[in-house]
Amino acid sequence: MxxxxxxxxxxxxxxxxxxxxEEIHKKAYYETFESIKVKVSDELYKTLTGSSTLNAFQKLVEYFNLELNPEDLVLAKRKRYVNYFENDPNLxxxxxxxxxxxxxxxxxxxxxxxxxxxxxxxxxxxxxxxxxxxxxxxxxxxxxxxxxxxxxxxxxxxxxxxxxxxxxxxxxxxxxxxxxxxxxxxxxxxxxxxxxxxxxxxxxxxxxxxxxxxxxxx
Known part of the structure; x- marks a missing residue:
């Protein structure tokens, strides 16, 4: 084209x-992964880049067969992101x-x-x-x-x-x-x-x- x-x-x-x-999003994601005790490989994380947070957690809940609400995970990740956003003067x-x-x-x-x-x-x-x-x-x-x-x-x-x-x-x-x-x-x-x-x-x-x-x- x-x-x-x-x-x-x-x-x-x-x-x-x-x-x-991207870096603070990644930190917020991985802190959330750690809180629910799942290990997300670099290769799997790469497939999430560019997707909405809800879509990412829907995919992970299915991938790991988790009995968790993706919307709750979105809120948990967003809270971590906001903390980084508001407190990182280098952003x-x-x-x-x-x-x-x-x-x-x-x-x-x-x-x-x-x-x-x-x-x-x-x-x-x-x-x-x-x-x-x-x-x-x-x-x-x-x-x-x-x-x-x-x-x-x-x-x-x-x-x-x-x-x-x-x-x-x-x-x-x-x-x-x-x-x-x-x-x-x-x-x-x-x-x-x-x-x-x-x-x-x-x-x-x-x-x-x-x-x-x-x-x-x-």
């Missing part, structure tokens, strides 16, 4: 694309992302957030880093029937932008997110975040290591 010539909409993932939160935006957000905004692109995170976490990030002003809409995968790698979230993003999907592109850092964009039929840039080195992004239409590279295309 070639990048559309008439680009009108940029669809951003959040964790690992806008904010370097920061991904290098170069604020500049590229402003660049797209100034060029008149419609910006949509399409994240698997819960809306409460999305708003927490957008409040802390003052990002609301740039985005037309924000979508939480936790509010949808299916999580990434299902394409629903990106199809909804294009709809909220009132833009044909052929005039959109996605920025993702996970294989599940890339597959969701692929299946939605939307061009996808795979951002190779050093903190998500376990994600191959092999099916992205174009892989980038820096957001500055996007200026060559947009």
């Amino acid at each position: 070639n990048l559309p010539k008439n680009i009108k909409c940029a669809i951003f993932d959040m964790d690992g694309v806008i904010i370097d939160s 920061h935006l991904v290098d170069g992302v604020e500049e590229i957000i402003k660049y797209f905004y100034q060029k008149g692109l419609i910006l949509i957030l399409a994240s698997s995170s819960a809306m409460v976490n999305i708003n927490r990030v957008f409040d802390r880093f003052n990002l609301h002003q740039y985005f037309t809409a924000k979508i939480s995968g936790a509010d949808l029937k299916e999580s990434k790698p299902n394409p629903e979230i990106f199809l909804k993003a294009a709809k909220l932008a009132s833009t044909p999907k052929e005039n959109c592109f996605v920025i993702e850092d996970s294989d599940n997110g890339v597959k969701a964009a692929n299946d939605a039929g939307i061009y996808v840039f795979g951002y190779q975040n050093p903190l998500a080195a376990d994600q191959t992004l092999k099916n992205a239409n174009k892989r980038i290591k820096s957001f500055k590279e996007l200026k060559e295309f947009i």
Whole structure:
């Protein structure tokens, strides 16, 4: 698939694309795993990246045949995440992302957030880093029937932008997110975040290591 010539909409993932939160998500997950006494291998954890927290715990409850409520596990993990979020002064935006957000905004692109995170976490990030002003809409995968790698979230993003999907592109850092964009039929840039080195992004239409590279295309 070639990048559309008439680009009108940029669809951003959040964790690992806008904010370097992958590490605190991982800490919160593994503390929760430890609390319920399950050992999640690196390979299994890799398959959860990009999915909603509920989807991840539904998968793990089935995988380990646990008699636990996935929704209770979501709340337990979220509590740990919030603690890290509020108490880690080093938490920061991904290098170069604020500049590229402003660049797209100034060029008149419609910006949509399409994240698997819960809306409460999305708003927490957008409040802390003052990002609301740039985005037309924000979508939480936790509010949808299916999580990434299902394409629903990106199809909804294009709809909220009132833009044909052929005039959109996605920025993702996970294989599940890339597959969701692929299946939605939307061009996808795979951002190779050093903190998500376990994600191959092999099916992205174009892989980038820096957001500055996007200026060559947009």
